[in-house]
Amino acid sequence: MANPVLDHSEKSSARAKDTIDSVAEYVRYLENKCQADNVLFRGQSEDLPLLPRLARLELRSELLASEQSMLREFKLQAPPLLRMQPTSDWDWLAIAQHHGMATRLLDWTANPMAALWFAVEKPALNQGPGVVWIFDTENTDYADPDGGEDPFSGHQTRLFRPRHITPRIIAQMGWFTVHKYLGSEKRFLPLERNKVYKKRLSKLFITTANFPVIRRELNRLGFNAANLFADLDGLCRHLQLRHSFERDERTTGKNAPTD
Numbered sequence: 001m002a003n004p005v006l007d008h009s010e011k012s013s014a015r016a017k018d019t020i021d022s023v024a025e026y027v028r029y030l031e032n033k034c035q036a037d038n039v040l041f042r043g044q045s046e047d048l049p050l051l052p053r054l055a056r057l058e059l060r061s062e063l064l065a066s067e068q069s070m071l072r073e074f075k076l077q078a079p080p081l082l083r084m085q086p087t088s089d090w091d092w093l094a095i096a097q098h099h100g101m102a103t104r105l106l107d108w109t110a111n112p113m114a115a116l117w118f119a120v121e122k123p124a125l126n127q128g129p130g131v132v133w134i135f136d137t138e139n140t141d142y143a144d145p146d147g148g149e150d151p152f153s154g155h156q157t158r159l160f161r162p163r164h165i166t167p168r169i170i171a172q173m174g175w176f177t178v179h180k181y182l183g184s185e186k187r188f189l190p191l192e193r194n195k196v197y198k199k200r201l202s203k204l205f206i207t208t209a210n211f212p213v214i215r216r217e218l219n220r221l222g223f224n225a226a227n228l229f230a231d232l233d234g235l236c237r238h239l240q241l242r243h244s245f246e247r248d249e250r251t252t253g254k255n256a257p258t259d
Contacts, residue, residue, distance in 0.1 A: 019129070019205040023116070023217040026132075029204065030112055034134060040108040040159075040175050042133040043119030046126065047205075050133065050191035052179050053102040064181065067152075070101060084165050089152070090145040094162035094176065098169060104151070105160070105176040106191070108135065114172050117223045120211040123248035128208035136200040143178060151178050157194055171228050212249045 020026045042050070059066045071089075074096050079085060086092045097105045109115050112132070119130040143149050143158035151160070160176045162169050179188045192201050206214065218224065225233075225241070 019207065021207060021210045021213075023113075023214055023221070026112070026116055026204070026214075034112065036136065038137045038139075039112075040110060040135040040137055041112045041115030042106070042108050042135070043115035043117065043130070044133070045119055045122060045124055045128075045130045045211075047129060047131045047203075049193075050106060050177075050201075051188055052104045052106045052177075054104050055179070055188040057102050063186070067104065071096065071103075074101060086165065088145060089150070090143075090160065091163060091165055093151055093178075094160075094169065094174075095166060097176065098166055098174070104179045104181065104188070106179060107172075108159075108175040108177060110173040110175060113218065113221065113223045114228055116206075116214065117218050117228060119206055120214045120218070121225070123246050124208035124211060126208075128206070130206040130208065130211065132204045132206070134202045134204070135197070138200075141197075152181075154178065154180055156180055156196060157189075157191065168229055208248070212246065215246075 018029060020029060054063065054067060061069075071092060075092060078095070082095070086095060093103050093105055097103045097107065109118075115132050119132050124130060137159055141159040143151070143154065143160045145151075145160070149158075157180045158178050160178045162174060162176065164170050168174070177191060179191070181188055192198050219241075226239075
């Protein structure tokens with residue numbers, strides 16, 4: 001059954017004038033415009049709306065029912081595979097999200113270099129550009145999991161800092177936005193169209209032709225799959241990249257990582 005939540009004609013409405021073509025340009029931008037301690041970042045290889053993955057799936061049944069069913073099954077089957085047992089639905093969502101299950105969470109990071117790496121990690125699927133979203137947060141944006149807040153019934157989209165329950169969350173300095181489901185409209189609202197947050201969101205553009213160069217520069221600085229995933233999957237991805245060309249590197253091989 002088609003998922004009515006996401007209108008695929010909705011593209012991100014925020015606008016930015018800045019394009020970066022190298023890590024050095026990115027660092028200069030950060031030094032000039034991102035000095036606050038409460039700024040979060042999100043890298044995307046495509047300029048798509050700020051929606052959780054759950055909003056992008058074509059689900060077999062109604063969204064909320066599918067969401068709860070997936071989480072319920074995850075809780076039943078995941079414990080033997082976990083190093084640390086979750087104590088709340090916030091923990092369960094964070095773990096599921098970091099291991100690839102669609103949830104109402106959207107990934108952010110406090111590390112701007114990690115965000116840039118996620119934007120250019122893989123060859124672009126189209127002509128681009130890639131983007132790094134920049135989110136100036138405020139204290140009133142944060143959820144309070146210890147205060148009894150429920151991730152499924154909040155009054156608005158909130159920010160959530162997960163406990164350090166997986167190596168990936170630690171390595172990526174992970175944060176999430178926890179998106180409120182609009183029951184009357186049967187959809188999630190893109191964050192950049194949310195009146196509470198849209199004025200505090202901006203983005204940098206990255207031309208797809210520069211993905212390989214930036215990928216190589218970040219690798220030399222230690223930002224790669226081995227370090228940002230901090231597990232065997234990440235190590236294998238990193239080693240493969242070191243010894244092969246990505247699709248956007250094949251023409252000459254000049255941009256392949258060599259470090």
